[in-house]
Amino acid sequence: MGIIRNLAAHVGVIRQTLLRNHKRITMSRRLHARRLDGVDKNVWVEFTQLAADYKPVNLGQGFPDFSPPQFIQEAFCEAVKGGPEMHQYTRAFGHPRLVKSLAKFFSRIVGHEIDPFEDILVTVGAYQALFCAFQALIDEGDEVIIVEPFFDCYQPMVLMAKGKAVYVPLRPREGSSVLSSGDWVLSAEELASKVTPRTKAIVINTPNNPLGKVYKREELQMIADLCIKHDLLCFTDEVYEWLTYDGAKHVKIASLPGMWERTITVGSAGKSFSATGWKVGWAMGSGHVIKHLKVIHQNSVYHCATAAQEAVACGFEREYELFGTPESYFQQLPAVLHNKRRKLASCLQSVGLQPIMPEGGYFMITDVSSVKVDLNDHGTKDESYDFKFVKWLVKEKGLATIPVSAFFSPEHSKEFDKYIRFCFVKEDSTLDAAENILRKWSQTK
Numbered sequence: 001m002g003i004i005r006n007l008a009a010h011v012g013v014i015r016q017t018l019l020r021n022h023k024r025i026t027m028s029r030r031l032h033a034r035r036l037d038g039v040d041k042n043v044w045v046e047f048t049q050l051a052a053d054y055k056p057v058n059l060g061q062g063f064p065d066f067s068p069p070q071f072i073q074e075a076f077c078e079a080v081k082g083g084p085e086m087h088q089y090t091r092a093f094g095h096p097r098l099v100k101s102l103a104k105f106f107s108r109i110v111g112h113e114i115d116p117f118e119d120i121l122v123t124v125g126a127y128q129a130l131f132c133a134f135q136a137l138i139d140e141g142d143e144v145i146i147v148e149p150f151f152d153c154y155q156p157m158v159l160m161a162k163g164k165a166v167y168v169p170l171r172p173r174e175g176s177s178v179l180s181s182g183d184w185v186l187s188a189e190e191l192a193s194k195v196t197p198r199t200k201a202i203v204i205n206t207p208n209n210p211l212g213k214v215y216k217r218e219e220l221q222m223i224a225d226l227c228i229k230h231d232l233l234c235f236t237d238e239v240y241e242w243l244t245y246d247g248a249k250h251v252k253i254a255s256l257p258g259m260w261e262r263t264i265t266v267g268s269a270g271k272s273f274s275a276t277g278w279k280v281g282w283a284m285g286s287g288h289v290i291k292h293l294k295v296i297h298q299n300s301v302y303h304c305a306t307a308a309q310e311a312v313a314c315g316f317e318r319e320y321e322l323f324g325t326p327e328s329y330f331q332q333l334p335a336v337l338h339n340k341r342r343k344l345a346s347c348l349q350s351v352g353l354q355p356i357m358p359e360g361g362y363f364m365i366t367d368v369s370s371v372k373v374d375l376n377d378h379g380t381k382d383e384s385y386d387f388k389f390v391k392w393l394v395k396e397k398g399l400a401t402i403p404v405s406a407f408f409s410p411e412h413s414k415e416f417d418k419y420i421r422f423c424f425v426k427e428d429s430t431l432d433a434a435e436n437i438l439r440k441w442s443q444t445k
């Protein structure tokens with residue numbers, strides 16, 4: 001059965017390649033723009049296609065395989081039935097009801113009165129908010145410090161803005177057991193040593209994808225002090241802000257003294273309400289910074305889907321009222337995920353793997369160097385170990401994960417190419433199916 005499935009998948013891949021090649025045009029001069037050089041590879045494109053071809057149990061890409069909560073689904077249905085204006089363009093920089101609800105909601109958290117029309121830009125997911133930030137604020141030759149591991153799109157976005165990415169890795173604290181993401185820390189000296197007169201911004205992601213690290217207030221203060229001392233911007237990707245476990249607390253760096261004016265906070269309704277396909281996100285910060293992101297937005301996407309924004313607005317209005325109570329979805333989702341996190345961790349441990357327990361987010365990484373497999377027939381010769389391993393796992397065992405070296409710079413990826421990432425925002429039945437695969441396999445070893 002497995003052989004037939006593999007064969008069918010291989011035939012599908014060959015057919016698609018033939019179809020693609022058939023349509024090629026020839027030009028006497030270079031076809032693609034130079035800004036595409038070095039940014040064409042994308043881990044999501046590659047591994048989403050692999051999952052589509054082989055139909056594995058999918059703990060790869062970060063999206064829930066369960067429905068969003070009832071209230072947000074109903075809000076979407078209501079929006080669609082809400083009259084002609086719900087189907088037409090709305091305000092380009094964010095539907096008025098949404099920017100008002102976001103401003104009201106986050107003013108309380110940031111401790112700063114957020115202006116709905118000046119300080120917020122609604123975007124096509126957090127992805128577009130990041131793109132607008134890099135395009136609007138990074139110039140040719142500017143250096144951008146990125147803390148590793150990082151969500152992979154930061155690097156190509158810096159390159160497309162003609163900036164230079166400079167990397168600082170989180171490292172396991174000396175003498176630590178390394179079994180919690182909290183054991184991975186940023187060296188203040190190393191970070192400071194990367195700042196040059198060309199440095200324009202520092203990029204952080206908390207809770208972090210893929211490690212699950214939730215930056216502590218002191219760590220954020222250290223980054224904030226550096227930003228203020230050297231007059232730097234801070235891009236902070238907080239799409240998993242509600243997902244923290246075991247008492248870890250998410251702190252917004254924008255709420256620290258002196259940081260509101262220089263911080264662009266990126267958020268995602270897709271991650272907040274388990275509706276990643278809606279692609280509603282935002283960039284938030286001082287109006288004097290956000291106005292530049294609006295220029296990129298107005299000259300590219302211009303506008304985001306009205307009904308989805310209306311529904312997200314309803315979601316935030318509800319969450320404002322229920323904030324901190326057990327009825328709040330921002331309390332319920334982490335509670336559900338807390339159990340799934342434990343379930344996945346004990347499954348991995350039971351087959352002899354040592355996962356790094358995430359303090360936040362919905363991913364867990366584990367070192368697979370103890371697993372002995374022959375990867376000769378998987379991936380290309382110069383491909384890193386984890387890429388080959390993940391391909392092998394999909395094709396031979398029917399389980400999709402993501403290689404962790406994709407979240408590191410070329411200079412540090414070798415140090416982390418024995419780790420793979422599992423996503424646990426999945427139905428228990430999906431996690432059970434993954435467990436079955438791992439157990440069966442561990443018994444045959």
Ligand SMILES: Cc1ncc(COP(=O)(O)O)c(C=O)c1O
Nearest residue numbers: 062125126127151209268270281
């Ligand atoms: C850290 C991080 N930032 C941004 C995004 C993109 O979010 P969105 O789907 O809202 O564009 C993701 C998606 O996985 C992510 O993990």
